[in-house]
Amino acid sequence: MSILKGNTPLMLLAQIGALLGFAAYAVTLTTLQNEWGLSNFESGLIASSFFVGYVLLVPFATALTDQMDARRIYLFGSTLAISGLLGMGFLANDFYSACLCMAINGAGLAATYMPGLKILSDRLTQGEITRHISFYTAFFGVGTGLSYVVSGWVLNLGDWHHVYRWLALGPTISLLIVYFCVRPMHDVHWHDRIVINWRDIFPVAKWQQVLQDRNASGFILGYTFHSLELFASRSWLVAFFILSTQLSGEQFFLAATTLAGVINFFGVPASILGNELALKIGRQKWICIVMITSAIFGVALAYSMGHASWLILALAIGHAIFIMADSATLTAGLVTSADPKIKGAAMGLHSLMGFGGGLLGPAIFGFVLDLSGSQTDRISWICAYASIVIWGVLFVIYERRKGWVH
Structure with a gap:
């Protein structure tokens, strides 16, 4: 090869x-x-x-x-x-x-x-x-x-x-x-001499053009909320497993950190296969299905805290799969929909907004945990998970009303 x-x-x-x-x-x-x-x-x-x-x-x-x-x-x-x-x-x-x-x-x-x-x-x-x-x-x-x-x-x-x-x-x-x-x-x-051109580093005018494109802006906004949920979940998943074990008294068959790593691997094929499914049923439709399903799995996972380990593990895998199932689709959608003349700027904005969502996610999750009560309380974790998955649901509602989904 x-x-x-x-x-x-x-x-x-x-x-x-x-x-x-x-x-x-x-x-x-x-x-x-x-x-x-x-x-x-x-x-x-x-x-x-x-x-x-x-x-x-x-x-x-x-x-x-x-x-x-x-x-x-x-x-x-x-x-x-x-x-x-x-x-x-x-x-x-x-x-x-x-x-x-x-x-x-x-x-x-x-x-x-x-x-x-x-x-x-x-x-x-x-x-x-x-x-x-x-x-x-x-x-x-x-x-x-x-x-x-x-x-x-x-x-x-x-x-x-x-x-x-x-x-x-x-x-x-x-x-x-x-x-x-x-x-x-x-x-x-x-270049013999490094030139810092602020218009190249922050091409605001081109970014405005990108955001005026209905399809491209939809994929970028979706990627932002996808990343918010993804990186918040990855940041708090080990803590969730540890506290769930303490509440139920039932040990997982693997250490919490190893479980989080194994679950993370499910995202690789999920992203690749998700993109193949999106090509068959339509990218926008697939993204909406995945975001709603991911939100359901996220809240269900939080509700399972303290229950049987097999149930927690199954829901955690399901959540990990559906968080990643639209990742490649969102990026591929942007690449194919962006104007070729400003595609580089579009990809730069896509990456910047995505990691911007990653910046917000873990902090929002922790803030809601504090706001809603004790870290050992299942209701607090339900609220925290809801605070990161709700953005995908709102995105779906907003984009459907705007006619983004064909």
Whole structure:
């Protein structure tokens, strides 16, 4: 297979390493909450600060890939990710220091994920690009799933500091792979001088054109609410499993962190197969079906807290599948509906809005947990899950009234 040749296997391995610290905070959330006396809102804000770092840096990181070899940006991003994780492992001791370290870690992902894609595309021939890129994007789910599993293993072996210290090896390995195994591009004339053009980094005029397109704006708004629900769920799922076990007294057959990782893997085929179904019944119709179903599973999962472990596990898998079942469809819908003249700006806005939703989700979830009562109360968790799935339901109602769904 051509996918096994060239730089692609190296970049797939590098991406797994770069994402190894992704779920470290979700795994240690309950531990840090107890040790530092954090409220649920503060716990959610620390998770959200990861996406703050991502959103702040990603416009610059992606714009600079047109002016220099993306390999250089990737190395810088790996260094940021290493710094953020080691900062959490050695320096963080309260809410504010944790927010700073997590933001640095998120900025590291911003300078590795899309630049990593650019490393691949710059070194591939035109006919090969699509297949290699599909593998690269699918490995995001593989990397985040492994992050839960490995973080949980390390946490079981020592205190929470060791999770971040050991997982910093992930982006370190990524840095070494790209530095030693991916050759610099010398046959391309890059800019002798880096020029920061704010209109290129924040193309507001083009973004306005994108949002005026009824189809494109619908896919972008849908992706925003999809990401809000997705990243909120990923941030709080381990805590949900731990508290559910405490309430029922019944242990799962796997550790909570390993379960979260395994469940996360279901999202990879769900996204791919969901896109195939969307092509048969219509993208907009499929997105609406998935968002409503995901909302039902989310609330049902919260209601199952303290019940039989098999029921909780089944609902958690169902929720994970339907959260991701419209992910590829939303992105593919935007790519095919956007005006070719401004497609790059459309994709940039799509990514920015998506991770903006990821920024809001964990904080909203924690805020509602605080507002609705005790963290050990099932009603509070129902309210918290409802607060993140309701946006998809409102999106469906709004878009159907506007005639987006044909």
